[in-house]
Amino acid sequence: MEYSKVIDFFFELGMLKKTPRSGFQFLGSGGESVAEHSFRVAMIGFALSRMDSDIDTCKVICMSLVHDLPEARTGDQNYVNKRYVAVDEESAMADLAASLPFGEELKSLLKEYRQCQSPEAILVHDADQLELIVELKQQKDLGNSYASKWIHFARQRLLTSRAQEISEQILAADSTDWWFKGHDEWWGKKHGKK
Numbered sequence: 001m002e003y004s005k006v007i008d009f010f011f012e013l014g015m016l017k018k019t020p021r022s023g024f025q026f027l028g029s030g031g032e033s034v035a036e037h038s039f040r041v042a043m044i045g046f047a048l049s050r051m052d053s054d055i056d057t058c059k060v061i062c063m064s065l066v067h068d069l070p071e072a073r074t075g076d077q078n079y080v081n082k083r084y085v086a087v088d089e090e091s092a093m094a095d096l097a098a099s100l101p102f103g104e105e106l107k108s109l110l111k112e113y114r115q116c117q118s119p120e121a122i123l124v125h126d127a128d129q130l131e132l133i134v135e136l137k138q139q140k141d142l143g144n145s146y147a148s149k150w151i152h153f154a155r156q157r158l159l160t161s162r163a164q165e166i167s168e169q170i171l172a173a174d175s176t177d178w179w180f181k182g183h184d185e186w187w188g189k190k191h192g193k194k
Contacts, residue, residue: 005099012096015072023078027146030139034071037131038064044134045127048162052123059109059120060127066109067124070096116159126163129154133167138175 016035024031042064049057068076070092077087093110097103113121132154140147155167174181 006101009096009100012072016068019071019076021078022076022081026078026080027136027139027144027150029142029144030135032135034068034076038068040131040134041067041124041127044130045124048123048127048130049120051162052119054119055123056120060123063109063113063120063124064127066106067113067128069093069106069110072096122159125157126159129157130163130166130170133170134175137170137173141175 013035016038017033019034021032021034021037042061045060045064046057049055049060070089073092073096074087074089077085089110093107097106100106112118113124116122116125133151136147136151136154140151151171155164158164158167
């Protein structure tokens, strides 16, 4: 079997590591690549799907990984860009998928995500916004006062009551608690000594 087109796809995926999420230029702080964003969306999607027995976890993870895949070809368009620039994601995805043995599955996952009607697609949309809210909360905790304005709009895009509840708890949390709070023993002792 010839794998050259699949290998080309592997290299193309690397573009997502080099494609910045363009909205951060307006926020003035923070930043992440599309690949970094997609990874955390997939992990948030996994966590949300495991809280609901009626959700296909594998589909959620795959859809999360595919939801911004065309941006390897189109770049990331923030909300200001989208007012003025028409991006043909459908053609980008069709061209990307054309020579792949699993290309139709990629196209189908992206279409389902865009239509946002299945429980899995709705969950991935929420995971996408929750990822943004987590990143904005980190920026807010670091002193960026504009992050609160962005959080307000990201929360309006959440589709389920569970995601709204989680977003409230994200905002009530300190983004450093996972490693700092309750771990005084990590900071008070010399390395290697108890």
